[in-house]
Amino acid sequence: MRFRLTDDQRALRQGVRDLLARRFDRDALRAAVERPALDRALWRELGAAGFFALRLPEAEGGVGLALPEAVLAFEEAGRALLPGPLVATHLAAGRVPGAAEGETVVTAVDGGGLVEWLDEADVVVGDASRAVALRSVDPLTPLHRVPRGSAGTAPEPVADPVAEPVAEPVAVLLTAAEQLGTATRACELAVQHARTREQFGRPIGAFQAVKHLCAELLVRAEVARAAVYAAAVTADPADIAAARLLADEAAVRGARDCLQVYGGMGFTWEADVHLLLKRAWVRTRRAGGGTESEELLARELLTEAGR
Incomplete structure (x- = not known):
C-alpha cells in the first residue's frame, strides 16, 4: 500500500496548518488555557474553509473529499491542540443544519457516556439530559458524564435532531x-x-x-x-x-x-x-x-x- 500523499493532499494539509498557525498560534493556545471558551469566530472560519464539510458531497454543499483527507485535517488539528467537539461537528455535517458551515456547534454522548463541551454546544447527539459536570484534567476540554441509572444536575440540552447514531x-x-x-x-x-x-x-x-x-x-x-x-x-x-x-x-x-x-x-x-x-x-x-x-x-x- 502506498502512503505518498498527492499534491492536492499535501496542499490540503498545508492549508489547514497555515490556517491554524494564523488563527490558533501559541498565544491563542495559552489564552484559551487561561480563559476556556469556544472561539465561535474560529469555528465559523473552519466551516468556511471546509473543515467540517470535507466528506460531504459537493451536491450537498460540501468539499466532496474522502476519509484520508479528513484524517490529514484532523491530524493538523491534533498537532495544534485545537479545542472543541471537532469530531462530533464534522460527523454532523449535512445532517444538522449549520454544522458544515461552522454556525452550529455539535457535541455527542460517546459510548462511555462522556460529553465534551456540553455547555457550549448548540446541538447534542444523544441523551445528555442527566449529564453531570466532571473536573477535566485537560483545561481545554470541559467534560460531562451521563451517569447510569441516576439523575444528573446539568441543564436540559438542545433536542437531538439526528435520527441515526454517530458513525x-x-x-x-x-x-x-x-x-x-x-x-x-x-x-x-x-x-x-x-x-x-x-x-x-x-x-x-x-x-x-x-x-x-x-x-x-x-x-x-x-x-x-x-x-x-x-x-x-x-x-x-x-x-x-x-x-x-x-x-x-x-x-x-x-x-x-x-x-x-x-x-x-x-x-x-x-x-x-x-x-x-x-x-x-x-x-x-x-x-x-x-x-x-x-x-x-x-x-x-x-x-x-x-x-
Missing part, C-alpha cells in the same frame, strides 16, 4: 488522527529542545539517553502514522481499532518522553508539554476508549483462528 468507526479514526498530530508535535518539541538546550557545554541531544528518547518518539509516531493512513484507505473496523491503539500509545508515551527530554522545565505550567499529555489522556477515553478497540481486535483474531 462510531469514523469517530474512532478521527480521534486517532488527532492523537497522531499530538504525537508528532511532542516529537517536534522534544527534538527542538534537545538541539537548543545545553548542559556541560553541549546540546543535550548529544547525550545518548536523550537521543534514544527522541528516536523512540519518532518511531512510535511514524508507526502510528502508517496505521492511521492505512485505516483511512481501507476503512476496515479492525484496521481502525489497531490505528487507534497505536495512536493512543504514540500520543501518551510521546508526551511523557517529551517531558523527560524537557526535564523539570516540562512540568511547569508555562511549558506546553503538559497540555499535550493532558489532551492525549482525555482522548484515550473518547469514542469507546482503547478497551473497545482491544476487544474488537480480539474478536477479529479469534474469528480468523476459527474459534
Whole structure:
C-alpha cells in the first residue's frame, strides 16, 4: 500500500496548518488555557474553509473529499491542540443544519457516556439530559458524564435532531488522527529542545539517553502514522481499532518522553508539554476508549483462528 500523499493532499494539509498557525498560534493556545471558551469566530472560519464539510458531497454543499483527507485535517488539528467537539461537528455535517458551515456547534454522548463541551454546544447527539459536570484534567476540554441509572444536575440540552447514531468507526479514526498530530508535535518539541538546550557545554541531544528518547518518539509516531493512513484507505473496523491503539500509545508515551527530554522545565505550567499529555489522556477515553478497540481486535483474531 502506498502512503505518498498527492499534491492536492499535501496542499490540503498545508492549508489547514497555515490556517491554524494564523488563527490558533501559541498565544491563542495559552489564552484559551487561561480563559476556556469556544472561539465561535474560529469555528465559523473552519466551516468556511471546509473543515467540517470535507466528506460531504459537493451536491450537498460540501468539499466532496474522502476519509484520508479528513484524517490529514484532523491530524493538523491534533498537532495544534485545537479545542472543541471537532469530531462530533464534522460527523454532523449535512445532517444538522449549520454544522458544515461552522454556525452550529455539535457535541455527542460517546459510548462511555462522556460529553465534551456540553455547555457550549448548540446541538447534542444523544441523551445528555442527566449529564453531570466532571473536573477535566485537560483545561481545554470541559467534560460531562451521563451517569447510569441516576439523575444528573446539568441543564436540559438542545433536542437531538439526528435520527441515526454517530458513525462510531469514523469517530474512532478521527480521534486517532488527532492523537497522531499530538504525537508528532511532542516529537517536534522534544527534538527542538534537545538541539537548543545545553548542559556541560553541549546540546543535550548529544547525550545518548536523550537521543534514544527522541528516536523512540519518532518511531512510535511514524508507526502510528502508517496505521492511521492505512485505516483511512481501507476503512476496515479492525484496521481502525489497531490505528487507534497505536495512536493512543504514540500520543501518551510521546508526551511523557517529551517531558523527560524537557526535564523539570516540562512540568511547569508555562511549558506546553503538559497540555499535550493532558489532551492525549482525555482522548484515550473518547469514542469507546482503547478497551473497545482491544476487544474488537480480539474478536477479529479469534474469528480468523476459527474459534
